[in-house]
Amino acid sequence: MNQPLRISGSAAIDGVPIFSDLDLTLKPQSWTCLLGASGVGKSTVLRLFAGLAEGVRFDGDLSDPGRVAMMAQQDLLMPWLSVLDNVLLGARLRGARPDHDFARDRLAQVGLADHADKQPSALSGGQRQRVALARTLMEDCAVVLLDEPFSALDALTRAQMQELTAELLHLRTVLLVTHDHNEAARLGETILIMTPTGLVEIAAPTSPIPRDIHAADVLRAQANLFDRLRRPT
Amino acid sequence: MLVLWQTVIWTTGVARFILPPPALVAQTIWESRALLAEHAVITMAEVLIGLVLGAALGFVSAIGMVASPTARALVRPILVFSQSVPVFALAPILTLWLGFGLWSKITMALIIIYFPVTSSFFDALMRTNRDWIGLAKVMGASPARIMWHIRVPAALPGFASGLRLAAVYAPIGAIIGEWVGASKGLGYLMLLANGRAKTDLMFAALIVLAILTILLHATVNKLCEKTLDRPE
Numbered sequence: 001m002n003q004p005l006r007i008s009g010s011a012a013i014d015g016v017p018i019f020s021d022l023d024l025t026l027k028p029q030s031w032t033c034l035l036g037a038s039g040v041g042k043s044t045v046l047r048l049f050a051g052l053a054e055g056v057r058f059d060g061d062l063s064d065p066g067r068v069a070m071m072a073q074q075d076l077l078m079p080w081l082s083v084l085d086n087v088l089l090g091a092r093l094r095g096a097r098p099d100h101d102f103a104r105d106r107l108a109q110v111g112l113a114d115h116a117d118k119q120p121s122a123l124s125g126g127q128r129q130r131v132a133l134a135r136t137l138m139e140d141c142a143v144v145l146l147d148e149p150f151s152a153l154d155a156l157t158r159a160q161m162q163e164l165t166a167e168l169l170h171l172r173t174v175l176l177v178t179h180d181h182n183e184a185a186r187l188g189e190t191i192l193i194m195t196p197t198g199l200v201e202i203a204a205p206t207s208p209i210p211r212d213i214h215a216a217d218v219l220r221a222q223a224n225l226f227d228r229l230r231r232p233t
Numbered sequence: 234m235l236v237l238w239q240t241v242i243w244t245t246g247v248a249r250f251i252l253p254p255p256a257l258v259a260q261t262i263w264e265s266r267a268l269l270a271e272h273a274v275i276t277m278a279e280v281l282i283g284l285v286l287g288a289a290l291g292f293v294s295a296i297g298m299v300a301s302p303t304a305r306a307l308v309r310p311i312l313v314f315s316q317s318v319p320v321f322a323l324a325p326i327l328t329l330w331l332g333f334g335l336w337s338k339i340t341m342a343l344i345i346i347y348f349p350v351t352s353s354f355f356d357a358l359m360r361t362n363r364d365w366i367g368l369a370k371v372m373g374a375s376p377a378r379i380m381w382h383i384r385v386p387a388a389l390p391g392f393a394s395g396l397r398l399a400a401v402y403a404p405i406g407a408i409i410g411e412w413v414g415a416s417k418g419l420g421y422l423m424l425l426a427n428g429r430a431k432t433d434l435m436f437a438a439l440i441v442l443a444i445l446t447i448l449l450h451a452t453v454n455k456l457c458e459k460t461l462d463r464p465e
Contacts, residue, residue: 052367070371076364080386080463093374093382139372 004028005143005173009060011044011053018044018056024192024199026143031166031174031209033188035181035229040194042177046070046145049175065173069139072147075132077120083107084116087134106134109168126157130164137168144169146176150183159213162186166210181229185221186211193228202228253433258440261433268422269441275417277445279335279407283342284453287403288396290343291350295392298351299358300380308351316348320406324413338410338418345406346399350392357391358384393457400453404446 004027010020019041026032034042047053048062050070077086087106088098107113110130120128129149136144149165150158166187178184184191187209193200202225205217212218235255241247242254249257262269294312297304320341331337361384369379411420419438426434 050367050371052370067373068371070368072364072368074364076362076368078365078383078386080389089369089382090372093369093372093378095375095378 003063005049005063005065005175007045007048007060007062009058009062011041011048011056011058013044013056015057019194019196021198022060022194026173026175027190028173029171030189031169031176031187032190032192033176033178033184033204034192034194035178035184035225036194037229038179040196042194043147045194046147046175046177049143050145065143067139067141068143068145069136069141070145070147071132071136071149073149073151075120075125075128077128077131077135079120081120082116083112083118083120083123083131086120086131087138089135090139103134103138106137107131109137110134110164126153126161129153129157129161133161133165133168141172143173144175146174146178148178149176151179158183163210181225182213182218182222184225185218186213191221191225193225200228250430250432253436257433258436261437262440265434265437269419269437272417272419272422272438273441273445275335276338276404276407276411276419276442277449279338279410279418280342280403280445280449282335283339283406284346284396284399284403284449286339287343287346287399288350291347291354291395291399292392294347294351295354295358296380296385298355299384300376312348312351315344320345320409324409327410328414333414333416337413338407338415341410342403342406345402349398349402350395353395353398354388354392357388360391361387389461390463393461396453396457396461397450400450401446404442404449408442 004025006023006025008023010022011018022041022045024034024045034045036042044053044056048056048058049065050068077083078089081089084100084103084107085092087103088100091098104113104116107116110133112127112130112134115123115127115131120131123131129152132149146165150161153161162183176183176187185205188204189209191202191204193202202221205211205215205221207215207217238252238255242252253261294304294308298308299305323344324337324341327337327340331340365383365387366379369383374382407418408420408423411418412424415421419442422438423435426432426438
């Protein structure tokens with residue numbers, strides 16, 4: 001997908017406004033990080049793009065992203081399926097012929113080639129999230145929605161997953177909803193803070209992603225973001 | 234149990250045609266093993282066929298109820314009815330309609346287990362993790378495929394708990410059916426023995442039934458653990 005994805009308008013759940021007059025554009029083939037306080041509607045934006053906003057009343061324009069891939073904080077692996085079958089879930093759900101070789105390649109990309117036949121319960125939290133990444137890659141969609149996918153991981157695993165995900169989702173249109181200003185500084189090519197009054201864009205470092213965790217521009221952007229997030233609006 | 238049983242007999246001096254001692258019952262089980270086996274096979278056949286049919290019917294009903302609100306509106310009263318009307322009341326009618334053979338007992342067993350199987354599977358199907366369903370929708374799944382690939386496998390442990398209950402309840406249905414009208418089966422044998430004051434044989438049939446029910450439950454339990462349960 002080379003068209004920018006745009007959402008503009010207002011959303012409410014049961015008559016309670018979630019956000020109003022939002023105007024967000026996702027640059028194609030680029031990572032957009034969306035930050036903001038809890039309850040400001042970040043996840044609702046993501047769910048609207050995913051077509052999962054049941055119960056949300058949305059007034060405005062929303063570009064159709066086509067089929068998207070999604071990865072969330074929970075790995076959402078099916079406990080009754082093997083690792084390989086979890087990666088193949090999308091094909092099964094669409095009634096397509098599961099491509100085992102392609103799935104094994106995706107597992108190899110996330111470093112889990114030897115774990116294909118295990119059950120998810122036999123894996124660590126970080127490994128499970130890597131299976132979720134392999135499943136997301138398997139979907140092979142131009143648009144990928146990431147809803148705090150690394151927030152449940154320990155710091156070291158999180159840093160590794162950020163790097164792996166950024167490498168493997170290079171040149172896709174990615175919306176990353178996150179609470180982590182360091183993550184946004186490492187991965188955002190566009191960094192936006194969502195506030196009740198609208199979006200605030202923070203200058204992102206210009207170096208390619210994933211950026212080094214200690215790079216000067218990352219630390220600067222991180223500090224800048226932290227100040228903006230703390231500032232009452 | 235055995236000690237209590239024997240103690241009651243020793244302390245009260247109750248007549249053996251009222252309460253036979255355990256040793257006598259054990260002896261009767263051994264001496265009448267061919268007779269007991271012949272009737273036990275019939276009862277177990279009724280129970281097993283009832284169990285399989287009831288489980289299948291419950292499986293299909295629960296899925297139908299989840300998939301369609303119309304089906305839910307239609308099936309729910311039947312479900313409640315199957316549980317609220319005492320099967321004792323239905324037994325004579327079923328015997329009248331289906332005869333003295335196996336089918337009236339199978340139907341009794343089926344009616345008795347239909348509610349626990351359907352109800353526990355339905356509840357489990359309704360409890361599917363919403364995020365799993367969301368993921369499946371994003372992946373482009375149709376409602377039917379979400380049902381088959383996500384909801385049903387996710388709910389199988391719930392189906393298993395229904396089956397475990399059913400394994401205990403099914404023999405009740407079959408025995409009641411046999412009491413009302415039969416020419417074979419452990420329930421029939423109990424009535425027959427009772428009528429002829431052969432209390433030891435009646436107890437023998439009762440104990441064989443209890444052992445078979447325990448074995449059935451253990452087997453169903455084992456099968457469920459192997460196939461339907463899963464580590465979270």
